Amino acid sequence: MTDIKQARILIMSTDGFEQSELMVPQEKLTAAGATVEVAAPKSRMKSGKIYGWDKDDWGKTVSVDKDLEDVDPAEYDALILPGGQMNPDKLRLEPKAIEIVKAFYAAGKTVAAICHAPWLLIEAGVIKGRQCTSYASIKTDMINAGGEWRDEAVVTDKGLITSRNPGDLDAFSAKIIEEIEEGVHAGRRQAA
Amino acid sequence: MTDIKQARILIMSTDGFEQSELMVPQEKLTAAGATVEVAAPKSRMKSGKIYGWDKDDWGKTVSVDKDLEDVDPAEYDALILPGGQMNPDKLRLEPKAIEIVKAFYAAGKTVAAICHAPWLLIEAGVIKGRQCTSYASIKTDMINAGGEWRDEAVVTDKGLITSRNPGDLDAFSAKIIEEIEEGVHAGRRQAA
Numbered sequence: 112m113t114d115i116k117q118a119r120i121l122i123m124s125t126d127g128f129e130q131s132e133l134m135v136p137q138e139k140l141t142a143a144g145a146t147v148e149v150a151a152p153k154s155r156m157k158s159g160k161i162y163g164w165d166k167d168d169w170g171k172t173v174s175v176d177k178d179l180e181d182v183d184p185a186e187y188d189a190l191i192l193p194g195g196q197m198n199p200d201k202l203r204l205e206p207k208a209i210e211i212v213k214a215f216y217a218a219g220k221t222v223a224a225i226c227h228a229p230w231l232l233i234e235a236g237v238i239k240g241r242q243c244t245s246y247a248s249i250k251t252d253m254i255n256a257g258g259e260w261r262d263e264a265v266v267t268d269k270g271l272i273t274s275r276n277p278g279d280l281d282a283f284s285a286k287i288i289e290e291i292e293e294g295v296h297a298g299r300r301q302a303a
Numbered sequence: 304m305t306d307i308k309q310a311r312i313l314i315m316s317t318d319g320f321e322q323s324e325l326m327v328p329q330e331k332l333t334a335a336g337a338t339v340e341v342a343a344p345k346s347r348m349k350s351g352k353i354y355g356w357d358k359d360d361w362g363k364t365v366s367v368d369k370d371l372e373d374v375d376p377a378e379y380d381a382l383i384l385p386g387g388q389m390n391p392d393k394l395r396l397e398p399k400a401i402e403i404v405k406a407f408y409a410a411g412k413t414v415a416a417i418c419h420a421p422w423l424l425i426e427a428g429v430i431k432g433r434q435c436t437s438y439a440s441i442k443t444d445m446i447n448a449g450g451e452w453r454d455e456a457v458v459t460d461k462g463l464i465t466s467r468n469p470g471d472l473d474a475f476s477a478k479i480i481e482e483i484e485e486g487v488h489a490g491r492r493q494a495a
Contacts, residue, residue: 127388168361169360196388196389196392200419200441201440203441204439204440227392230444233444233447247396248392248393248395249392249395251448252422252444255448256444
């Protein structure tokens with residue numbers, strides 16, 4: 112059991128995140144009393160911010176707290192991966208980003224990905240045999256990776272949380288709090 | 304054998320195509336004497352143009368000749384699919400776009416996809432057992448779809464042409480002309 116007020120949560124992202132998918136969970140978890148930090152690749156640290164995407168164009172920026180290279184997964188209770196078409200596609204090419212996903216997953220910590228961010232779960236090799244959802248366009252990639260894909264607002268499989276799109280953000284955020292409070296998730300099936 | 308000067312080529316795209324990946328093949332094939340048309344989803348037909356993406360922001364526009372719904376693959380010798388992070392991700396959700404890829408493929412016609420556009424080949428189910436390449440970020444999706452992925456500027460397997468990124472455009476465009484001139488590609492392995 113983890114008190115959400117004591118929880119430390121990492122949001123991992125880069126330019127082109129779907130604005131609401133970073134900012135809504137960030138706001139809701141902060142309001143619930145958690146400590147929330149944002150990590151981004153070194154290339155983003157010069158300006159100290161990353162650029163969101165709002166429907167058809169660049170949107171608001173979000174401050175970055177930490178270089179991906181300096182992230183120690185042991186310091187956090189949960190990992191949140193916002194979507195957008197560009198952000199997770201760029202992070203797939205960052206070995207440290209994939210290493211971070213694997214480390215949170217292997218430690219049984221809550222891992223939450225929405226929209227196109229489940230691509231990072233594919234890249235980390237943690238989708239095989241897992242109940243999951245995603246943005247509709249990447250459904251085929253999720254199934255080809257061995258995921259058991261469902262068209263639901265939020266799907267949870269032993270602390271691995273996935274949602275489809277910004278319309279699911281309330282359910283996604285509430286489930287993150289619930290799963291963090293449950294504590295470490297034992298019994299995750301290993302990828303074959 | 305098909306004379307490139309008699310060839311009719313369809314470029315299928317929507318907003319967010321990587322600018323050079325549409326415009327360079329369009330220019331080179333037109334210069335070689337081929338007739339090149341651009342098809343886009345109905346939602347793009349009102350303005351009659353689609354918006355390119357140039358590195359970090361929206362770029363030039365390209366005129367659209369045809370609504371996807373009105374495309375008859377029998378009228379063309381080849382299909383070209385430009386990349387970009389947004390364009391093919393959007394087209395994956397258009398059933399008619401996937402039907403068009405399947406029809407060109409089934410007819411043994413040249414099908415050429417670059418960068419992120421091989422996602423459309425995944426969606427059409429034509430990658431299994433095929434030699435291919437793609438933008439590095441979607442390599443895992445290509446392999447999960449059963450593709451035999453190689454890190455080369457252009458990979459051809461019985462008229463199915465794939466390239467990695469804008470740096471490969473000369474090789475990609477030259478290979479399209481070569482494969483069109485070879486004519487219809489018999490002996491394509493069927494997806495299992």
